């Protein structure tokens with residue numbers, strides 16, 4: 146997957162995502178809605194595959210991490226305790242001439258408009274990113290509530306209930322996947338900075354003395370996940386160590402990856418000390434300390450957090466997977482033939498296996514085969530157009546295996562399996578098919 150991104154890559158991705166139903170602007174028939182994106186048929190499959198992979202890695206394969214699915218709207222005091230209501234803001238400025246709006250910390254030169262070059266900018270002012278709504282019949286200040294700005298706060302709030310219900314002892318973690326909402330001043334770079342997005346977060350509660358050890362552990366685990374499970378090469382990843390830490394934090398790193406527009410944060414791994422549970426204890430009046438019955442002691446657990454954006458994961462995967470390969474053409478006057486292919490890891494590809502009858506006369510047999518293997522993999526059946534065209538359609542959405550059922554299949558009970566990356570074809574007996582693909586995917 147290693148290659149330099151071409152300058153047009155983002156435009157090409159946006160166009161492919163729209164054309165093939167991965168991602169398109171929300172509310173498009175009304176002109177779109179800035180910062181909101183819909184995931185189409187292939188995009189939603191891929192999104193779910195990434196969620197499943199993360200969930201499997203972080204929850205299902207670990208005895209000491211539990212899952213949670215909390216509400217998007219919760220008691221507003223949560224956001225007071227977490228500091229979001231008072232401090233979750235960015236400085237923004239407007240260009241008086243062209244009316245463009247910017248986040249001051251993202252401007253190379255905060256005195257000049259990057260769009261029109263005007264020097265006439267408004268005084269920077271604080272802008273809170275929390276999205277507001279009202280709960281109940283009266284729309285006044287008392288009934289204001291917030292859409293969660295991150296998925297981790299409900300984890301802290303439910304810490305006690307989860308611990309009691311599961312009888313977990315320190316150290317243990319709680320993980321959740323869900324939507325988060327931020328009224329970003331300047332949504333941009335496709336899904337990278339959206340106003341509604343999905344986070345996958347895990348909070349690991351431990352004794353403060355082991356905090357740094359666990360921080361190092363989770364940092365390694367997460368880097369390994371990107372390398373081994375998502376196939377990100379070392380040259381596409383880097384670690385950014387925070388120099389300025391929040392007053393309560395002991396250590397913080399970002400895992401950054403190369404996006405078409407440059408390096409960007411994909412995941413944060415943070416040592417948050419005892420800040421979160423202490424704040425919620427203080428504001429709720431409930432003691433959230435952990436009672437160690439064996440040693441008859443009480444401790445306020447230290448938290449190590451791993452926090453990743455699902456939308457950014459998918460964007461990074463698509464960017465790294467996108468390739469254009471020049472195919473040889475027979476005729477000199479023909480336009481250059483370009484194969485667009487997504488070299489996605491099979492585990493997250495929206496379709497893992499496509500079943501194609503060589504001729505429509507074989508549709509019944511091919512369709513039955515498709516139904517058989519559809520139980521084990523994400524499959525698609527396609528009978529329209531030439532085999533070559535059908536291969537290309539599958540390449541463009543990143544399908545690792547195309548299976549062709551041909552006339553010989555009727556006699557030898559075997560099919561041709563074509564590999565997306567090598568384009569090699571192999572004859573495989575139908576009785577061995579599931580095993581053959583499983584061996585290559587998992």
Ligand code: ATP
Pocket residue numbers: 295327329336337338339340341342343344410411412413452453454455456457
């Ligand atoms: P940034 O500095 O890019 O605004 P952040 O440091 O505020 O990000 P966190 O609050 O640490 O981000 O959120 C954890 C993860 O959630 C980020 O690493 C990112 O993958 C994702 N994320 C945050 N904001 C957005 C957004 N506006 N759109 C899409 N994903 C986001």
